[in-house]
Amino acid sequence: MEMLSQLDAINWSPAATSVWGKTNAFEIRARRARGEADDLPAEWLPLVQHLQDTAGVAAHLFDRLPRLIKQDITDSFGHGEESARAFVSLIAGIHDLGKVSAGFTRMAVADGSDMPDLITRMESQGFRFPSRLDHVWHHTLVGQVAVRAMLKQLTSDRAVHADAFASLIGAHHGTNPSKDALKACETDLRIIESGCPVWGEVRSEIFTKMARAVGAETWLSQWVTSWQLSTALPLIEGLIIQADWIASDTWLFPLGEPEPTSVRVEHGVRRLDLPPAWVPTGLPGDDFANLGERFQALEGLHPNALQSAALHAAKTAHEAPLMIIEAPMGGGKTEAALLAAEVLDARFGCGGIFFGLPTMATANPMFTRVAEWLAAVPVASASALVLSHSKAGLNDDFQQLQQETYGAGRRGAVVRVDSWFLQSKRGILANTVVGTIDQSLFMALQAKHVVLRHLGLAGKVVIIDEVHAADSYMRVYLTRVLRWLGAYGTPVILLSATLPPATRQELVDAYVRGRTRKQRQHLVSAPVAAYPLITLASSDVTWVSIDQPSAQTTVQIHQLENAESDGIIRLLDEKLIDGGIAGVIVNTVQRAQDIYEELADAFGPDQVRLLHSRFLAPERARKERELVELLGRDGRARPDKLIVVGTQVLEQSLDIDFDVLVTDLAPIDLVLQRMGRLHRHSRHRPPRLAEATCYVTGASTWNGETPPDFLSGSKAIYGSAALLRASFVLGKLDAGRITLPSDIPHLVAQGYADTIDVPDGWVPEFEMAEEQRVKDTAQTQEKAEDFLLKTPGRSSTLTGFTPQQAQDPEKRDDGVQGRAVVRDSEDSLEVIVLLHGADGLIRIPHPHGEGTVVPSPLTDSAVDRDIARQVAASTVVLPRVLSGGWVIDRVIDELENLSEGLGNMVAGWQRSYWLKGQLVLFLDDTLNARLAGMSVHYDYEKGLQVTKDDPSASGTSATPEGDAQ
Incomplete structure (x- = not known):
């Protein structure tokens, strides 16, 4: 040279x-x-x-x-x-x-x-x-x-x-x-x-x-x-x-x-030996007819209309576009996005992809799917793949890939993990990155080394799944990210079951403004009835309406005003008399635990499962895998009768199929998202459940002259305005029926319309709720803008671009703070949960047997490093009653004092990469502990439970029903 x-x-x-x-x-x-x-x-x-x-x-x-x-x-x-x-x-x-x-x-x-x-x-x-x-x-x-x-x-x-x-x-x-x-x-x-x-x-x-x-x-x-x-x-x-x-x-x-x-x-x-930019060499042609060429599990299946349309749009786009794909749950959006990404990468000179998802729990299985896809794509050189979130090192597939290359021999493609990308802030620079949406939102954050996010994302096809899960706070960062990616000419693919028209327009406008540097004067909305829908935006905006799939599902909607467990028990006792699979999706963890307990007593514990976010991380992952094995597309292990109780985690990326659904009232798009788990696959069903039926609970009658009442936990999570809007839309249904997916766009449009003609008796409460919604949204957006990066082109110099006091979201000591900046959540506290029994030993909790003993002191041997990794995985996020308001300081002090009191038992933990700085909740032999004047209990079937029995612990920010998720 x-x-x-x-x-x-x-x-x-x-x-x-x-x-x-x-x-x-x-x-x-x-x-x-x-x-x-x-x-x-x-x-x-x-x-x-x-x-x-x-x-x-x-x-x-x-x-x-x-x-x-x-x-x-x-x-x-x-x-x-x-x-x-x-x-x-x-x-x-x-x-x-x-x-x-x-x-x-x-x-x-x-x-x-x-x-x-x-x-x-x-x-x-x-x-x-x-x-x-x-x-x-x-x-x-x-x-x-x-x-x-x-x-x-x-x-x-x-x-x-x-x-x-x-x-x-x-x-x-x-x-x-x-x-x-x-x-x-x-x-x-x-x-x-x-x-x-x-x-x-x-x-x-x-x-x-x-x-x-x-x-x-x-x-x-x-x-x-x-x-x-x-x-x-x-x-x-x-x-x-x-x-x-x-x-x-x-x-x-x-x-x-x-x-x-x-x-x-x-x-x-x-x-x-860093790999060069990822460049696919054998793109799917016009005669591409076998999804198995890219997705081994779909061998012999033809691309559906959505996937073919996405491929065609990627092949014919005049400029690198923003592509928004809205299609029913289970409609093949992931495959459509990856097929389109392969073409967009090759056509517009990208060097890989970023695939962002709402949570770590959804990112982990997607990492495996993307690794398999990468191994099937013909390329000229190896692909560097990284799983990017705060607990990526605990993912077994990611760990295994670090020890070996993947896919060598399948179409000649090789997928590998390069150690250079595993160090802090470097992962985003790998060819292909799968992670949480946070990893992309950090691109719009005034954070140290934010330019590495720009370098890492600008040269990729950026895919963000379940974009509807981004609330108004996160969308402040998402729209700024889209402005920058539009300015760079980066192809972006957003996936959603459906988006409110105003949200879709907000995302499109951000990308187009980044591309053209101009505010669009004439914003034209997509046809309301178009669904499934592909929106393409670059300098201009066009829409591709996909022919409705021939298989439409008509869902009968009934209101179940008795929100208590006994009402649900009577309903399911009748509906499941011939067997079948029932889903019960509620809005808070506490309500899910209470209903599960009552249903387990009524139907037997073997016929009821529970899933929410307050299980230990390995247990939650295991429960999710088991549900997909039992209730997924394959169906060979499907039981004759089962009831699954869960929170919002059941509406996120789990390919499971219910015969009948009971759901708490939620915003209309989330109700529809939950219905996507109802009659999801073609299969024989019990006669009483042959017609798809959804029972909506958690609200008094929505057809009355006065507005309905809602569960306090639901109001705390979603706000009264969204629930009133959903009630109004559901109450106006023709004969109480919804046809999926064709009814989705206009129902969502109704639920998020600028004006809604509610009954006269609703008006005072509805107007008050709307006023509060607007106020809350404005405050949320203003809060988000405190740490927002400048818009592209606003300055011709980097001076002041990222202030010298900017935080570092990748550092362990303020990583939680960084995540909080791109998510509008109250302080949350994640702890490691271990057992400290009467025998003096420390063990990792396990539902079967005593669990692995944690050595004392913990050394740097290979065995101890593996045990430290297992310890680091045994985590749970404490509910708000233990992390909200002033109580969080008391909780942290008590946990730290407890660890210090164990002395040599926890020796070496601060030298461990996995355990340094982590808080530990020690349970006794009966899985109980006392924390901040409250009783804490872990149950392998019900998850973490907290009972507030000390009057001095009042004043926290928790609601009686508990947290979402």
Whole structure:
């Protein structure tokens, strides 16, 4: 590579080579502080060598960028790919220029470092260090100030884009200095370096020689006077950070006496061995007729009308689009999205896909499905796959894939996990990422290193499933993400059973504004009756209406006003007399537990199952798998009779089929979503259940002159306005029937219409509820905007793009805070649940047997690491009665004191990757504990239960019925 040869040929002055850039002195100091063995030899690396390494790595990464991102960056310069590549290499080659400063270099002798010769060497070359510094400016600020000044001088002050250029230097540690900080730094630097010109001379030497070596010298004046960077700035910054991290890895680029840069870079990138952009090579053609070519479980099945339409839309789109696919539950949306993504990736130069889902519980099984799909797609090289959420390391499939490649031999495709992507913040840069929707929403968050999210997502086909699950708070971030992805020209696919027209329009408008930079003046809505529906948006918006499937299901709707268990028992006793599968979906965990207990007494525990989010994570996963095996499409293990009681988790991505359904009233789109589990598959059913029937409970009559009353738990979760709207829509049904899927769009449109003509007797309460809904929504959106990233194109510089005080959502100590920022939830508290029995041993709870004993002390052996991982998986989120209001502080204090009281029993936990900083709830032999004046009990059949029996524990934010989910 010619540029590497030019880097080798740089003739640095002795002063330039005397400045240190990397040293292990700080690691040695940290080891001593921890009392560890001090056996590392002290080493260092000249700053100029690290800059040469980073420039070489950046050029390598640029060459391997997805075509879409490379084109975005190249178009910003207007001088072709050679100019863009030279620019990226130059920024990488001067990113640490600010280390040529007294504040940075004197760190070599701070706090007892063993490397004073680093300073002595510099002093011998004329560098002078002040006796004291009132303020030590970070080298990112010094570099930004210095580069801006040099550019102004270089162009006789004509560098109108010098601020944008220099801001890339200031941002390479993940945040951006403010204008005030830069101004103060500039003033201080002038004073500190007065009388010692060598500081500025060496910075100027590095800038000039690096520009010449990377081929940037001829472009400099044009870049800073005429470029159009704007939206490309975050992508460039993300690339610089990635290159810096790679070049700073001493396993790849050792300290000590350096070899030529060309040798170091070639060795480093070869050892790293990151896969290139993912490019499918054998796209589904017009004659694609066997889904089994991509989805092994669907061997022999033809694409349905929805999947064929999605494929056609992807093949014929003039620009990379936003594609919104609305179709019935179980209609093949996932397969449609992946087929379309394969085509969009190849056509528009992406380098992989991101698949986001509402929860970790839904992301985990999707990871396995995507891995199988990847292995079936013909590609030219291996695919790097990552599961991205806070507990990805506990997923067995992901762990197994880290030990081996997947799919080799099936169409020649290989899927692998590269260890480099497993470290913090890097996962989003892998070719293919499956995770929670949060991982994409972080792209719109003022967070440290947010530019890596931009680099990682802009070059992928971004798929977000169950987008209807994003509430008004999350949609503030989602629409901002769509603005940025539209600006980057990134294809996006959103999946939903159905969307309210206003929500669909909001999402479309955000993407189109990002693409065109203009507010759309004439917003045309999709035809209300169109369903299933594909919306395509880029510079323009079009709709593809799919022919209704021939198989329509008519659902008879009845209101069950008796919301108590006895009413449900009488109903199911009658309906299940000949057998059958009943689903009972309610809105709170407490209500689900209470109903389960009553139904188990009435029908026998073997004929009733319970599912909600307050089971230990492994138990919940096992229960979900068992339900899918029993009630899924296959049907071979389907029991004669079963009742499944659950919360909202039953409406999320579980392919299960009920013969009859009882559901609490919820917003109309969620009621329809729940009905998607009713007569979902074609099969023989008991005579009494041959007609699909849904019983809606949790509300008094919806056909009265006065508005219905609702369960207090339902009102706390959904608000009165949404429940009144749903009641009105259901009460107006023709003969109490719904035809699915054809009735879905107009029922949802009715439920979310701007105005609803409710009965006169409803008006006062409805207007009050609507006023509260509007107020709550405005407050929610205002709250979300506090941490929202700027819109694309709003600034021509990165200065202030991410404030220096921005949080880091990937850090373990504030990861919960980061998730809370993109989700409008009250404080939640997840704890590890373990048993501490009378025998003094600590065990992992298990429904069968005593459970695995946790060693004491816990060591770093392979066996103990595996047990620590099992311990970390044994988690549950505490209900709001233990995490809301002031009580959360009391709970945390009691849990921490309990762990400290166990002393040696928990020795080594803080050194464990899995257990460090985690809170543990210890239960006794009877699975009981006391916490914050409340009784806590875990039941393997019912999950975590909390009884508030201490009057002093009142004042929490929990409702009597408990939490959703």
